[in-house]
Amino acid sequence: MSVQQLLALQSSGSMGWLGFAPLIFIFAIFYFLLIMPQQRRQKKWQQMLGELKTGDKIVTSGGLRGTIVALKDDYLHLRVPPDNLRIEVSRGSVASVTTPEDTSKPAK
Secondary structure (H helix, E strand, O other): OOOOHHHHHHHHHHHHHHHHHHHHHHHHHHHHHHHHHHHHHHHHHHHHHHHOOOEEEEEEEOOOOOEEEEEEEEEEEEEEOOOOOOEEEEEEEEEEEEEEOOOOOOOO
8 A cells, every 4th residue: 555545545534523523513502502501491490380389479371460379280270360360270381480579678
């Protein structure tokens, strides 16, 4: 084998690895910018759903605001003002828990 043939074999082998490097780099960027933050949000949302209790004020994904009056496995009952309607909604539709501001804090 000549030196030229050895260099040709060496360079073609390293090009195969360098061809995959941009794909690996793009996947890493997608993972850190898109996938990982979404997993964190999902985990935080699941934790919030697990900590729901009677008396919590919530907002549903449909925009209903109410107070939890009863909890079931997959559903919860809300009391919705102004007529104190009692509505049954699924736990998955809870978008956020709204906590009233603590009035016991001294004013500065």
